[in-house]
Amino acid sequence: GAGVSQSPSNKVTEKGKDVELRCDPISGHTALYWYRQSLGQGLEFLIYFQGNSAPDKSGLPSDRFSAERTGGSVSTLTIQRTQQEDSAVYLCASSSRQANTGELFFGEGSRLTVL
Amino acid sequence: AQRVTQPEKLLSVFKGAPVELKCNYSYSGSPELFWYVQYSRQRLQLLLRHISRESIKGFTADLNKGETSFHLKKPFAQEEDSAMYYCALKGTGGGNKLTFGTGTQLKVEL
Numbered sequence: 001g002a003g004v005s006q007s008p009s010n011k012v013t014e015k016g017k018d019v020e021l022r023c024d025p026i027s028g029h030t031a032l033y034w035y036r037q038s039l040g041q042g043l044e045f046l047i048y049f050q051g052n053s054a055p056d057k058s059g060l061p062s063d064r065f066s067a068e069r070t071g072g073s074v075s076t077l078t079i080q081r082t083q084q085e086d087s088a089v090y091l092c093a094s095s096s097r098q099a100n101t102g103e104l105f106f107g108e109g110s111r112l113t114v115l
Numbered sequence: 116a117q118r119v120t121q122p123e124k125l126l127s128v129f130k131g132a133p134v135e136l137k138c139n140y141s142y143s144g145s146p147e148l149f150w151y152v153q154y155s156r157q158r159l160q161l162l163l164r165h166i167s168r169e170s171i172k173g174f175t176a177d178l179n180k181g182e183t184s185f186h187l188k189k190p191f192a193q194e195e196d197s198a199m200y201y202c203a204l205k206g207t208g209g210g211n212k213l214t215f216g217t218g219t220q221l222k223v224e225l
Contacts, residue, residue: 003158031210042121042217043159043201050210091159095211102149102205104213106159 002026004107006092012113013082021077021110025094032075033095033104034067038088046090049075082114117142119204121216128192129224136187136219138176138202147205148178148185149213154198162187162200172196192223 005024013019025032034046045059049069060066064082069075079086089111093104118141128134140146150162163171165178165185176187185202199220203213 033212035215040124040217043215045212045214048210048212056212093159102147102164102203102211102213103161104211108158 006107023092029094119216
């Protein structure tokens with residue numbers, strides 16, 4: 001499809017386990033963003049990749065969170081030693097650098113539940 | 116630092132009534148403001164941006180720099196307007212990185 005694709009759509013894990021969430025952006029989009037959506041917190045910015053520039057990691061809540069983007073396309077968000085407060089929907093978005101209009105194209109999200 | 120405040124978690128109105136979703140921001144520079152919407156079981160998507168000064172699905176929003184507000188308005192609510200609405204701010208630099216508010220759930224009742 002032409003939209004942002006995320007997997008898995010749902011993930012249930014036990015506290016202390018590591019999880020990986022994947023994002024496949026729209027083809028040709030150079031910018032990729034990760035946000036976390038939770039009740040009462042709205043959308044929290046996590047990390048932003050723009051082309052080959054160093055990522056903006058200013059939103060990562062702890063060193064248990066990391067993300068990489070391989071080949072300027074697919075991105076993986078990794079959460080190590082998950083905690084119950086990590087339970088949320090993790091949204092990925094992409095945008096075209098040429099269209100610096102503030103329009104982000106979001107995926108359907110990965111719902112993470114930490115038991 | 117930039118911040119977006121949406122004071123209402125839930126706004127319930129009757130069909131045909133006017134709607135105003137409040138948004139206030141804090142930013143020292145010249146911001147760009149947006150409204151995003153998420154309908155049930157759909158992806159989050161852009162509704163409108165202040166620069167365009169457009170009306171989308173009957174919704175408008177005016178940037179008031181004096182009051183640092185960007186409230187979303189519609190004169191007559193429709194049932195299909197029921198959704199989660201997020202106000203967002205884009206600062207200078209940082210590409211399209213947006214700071215979002217906590218969102219307001221709009222429920223339009225018949």
